[in-house]
Amino acid sequence: MSDLTVSELAKASGVSVRTLHHYDEIGLLKPEHVGQNGYRYYGQAERLRLQQILFHRELGLGLEEIRQILDASDFELSDALRRHRARLVGEISRYRDLIKTLDLTLTTLDGNLTMKPKAMYRGFDPAKQARHKADLVQRYGPGMQGQIEASQKTLATWGQGDFDGAQAELESLEAGFAEGLAFGLPADSSHVQDLTRRLHTWVARHWKAPPTADAFRGLAHLYQDHADFRARYEARATGLTDYLAEAMNAFARQSLDKT
Numbered sequence: 001m002s003d004l005t006v007s008e009l010a011k012a013s014g015v016s017v018r019t020l021h022h023y024d025e026i027g028l029l030k031p032e033h034v035g036q037n038g039y040r041y042y043g044q045a046e047r048l049r050l051q052q053i054l055f056h057r058e059l060g061l062g063l064e065e066i067r068q069i070l071d072a073s074d075f076e077l078s079d080a081l082r083r084h085r086a087r088l089v090g091e092i093s094r095y096r097d098l099i100k101t102l103d104l105t106l107t108t109l110d111g112n113l114t115m116k117p118k119a120m121y122r123g124f125d126p127a128k129q130a131r132h133k134a135d136l137v138q139r140y141g142p143g144m145q146g147q148i149e150a151s152q153k154t155l156a157t158w159g160q161g162d163f164d165g166a167q168a169e170l171e172s173l174e175a176g177f178a179e180g181l182a183f184g185l186p187a188d189s190s191h192v193q194d195l196t197r198r199l200h201t202w203v204a205r206h207w208k209a210p211p212t213a214d215a216f217r218g219l220a221h222l223y224q225d226h227a228d229f230r231a232r233y234e235a236r237a238t239g240l241t242d243y244l245a246e247a248m249n250a251f252a253r254q255s256l257d258k259t
Contacts, residue, residue, distance in 0.1 A: 003032060003041040013050055016239035028067045029053060048077060055084045057227040070100050122242050166205065173199050178237040187246035188254070196251040213256035220248035 007219045023029035024040065029048045029050055031040035042050075049070060056066040069075060176195045185192050203219065204210035211219060223229045233241040 003043050004047070006031070006042070008039045009042045009047065009050070010238075013047075013054070014234060014238050015050065015054070016242060018239065020240055023050075023053070026063065026067070028063055028070075029139055030047055034108075052077070052080060057086075057230065059227065061227070062225055065251070166202065169198070169202055172204065174218045174233070174236060174240075177247065178240055179238055180241045181240055187243055190248050190249035191255070196247045197255070199248070200251065200256075211256075213252040216256060220245040220252075223248075 004012065007016055007018050008014070010020055020029065020040075021124065024031065029046060031047055032043035033041050036160060054065055054071055056069065061069070120165060169171045173195055177192070180187075180189070200216060203216075223233065224241055230241045233244060
């Protein structure tokens with residue numbers, strides 16, 4: 001296979017051109033060579049390295065941590081692929097359990113079966129949720145633990161209507177940001193900033209207080225740096241993660257730094 005330009009690699013991988021440029025700048029993924037026309041070209045080795053980056057992002061690792069792993073003298077691609085495969089096989093098994101749980105719950109709701117309490121929660125991974133919380137505390141310091149506990153207390157008071165309304169608003173916001181990206185609207189445009197203001201309000205409902213400028217910037221960084229969030233947004237639209245973060249940073253600068 002011939003070398004790919006940055007735009008061709010972006011199209012093939014689903015990673016935005018902007019992100020590939022960023023990976024180049026921080027030394028995580030360098031092109032094989034740069035042509036006289038200034039284009040970046042990526043060979044087979046670079047394409048395999050990008051695959052490893054994406055696999056490790058799925059594990060929730062940060063970019064600098066991934067760079068250190070891939071650049072380590074004892075890194076072996078075949079061993080890494082075997083480890084990724086083993087993890088994915090385990091995830092397949094867990095998702096099968098979740099599907100069974102959903103099917104059983106639907107049957108119960110239809111009135112055809114009585115569901116045992118333990119079966120209602122089969123397939124969920126409390127350890128994974130605990131890792132997410134620990135990751136947030138590690139990234140943003142001990143104060144994040146209080147923020148998480150306050151958020152959990154707030155959510156504990158919600159009824160089903162509150163959850164349904166919050167989910168509907170989030171779906172509307174994500175669709176709106178994806179539409180803005182598709183139409184080429186600047187992240188700091190009035191329309192996109194109106195959406196971002198709604199997002200700020202949405203986050204404030206879940207936190208003990210509206211996010212400050214620094215907190216909102218931190219949340220934008222989390223969306224970009226955490227594999228789960230990036231996977232969620234990129235699944236909706238390629239480049240949406242960085243577009244959303246850019247909009248949030250613009251809102252923090254234009255609307256929150258002034259308060």
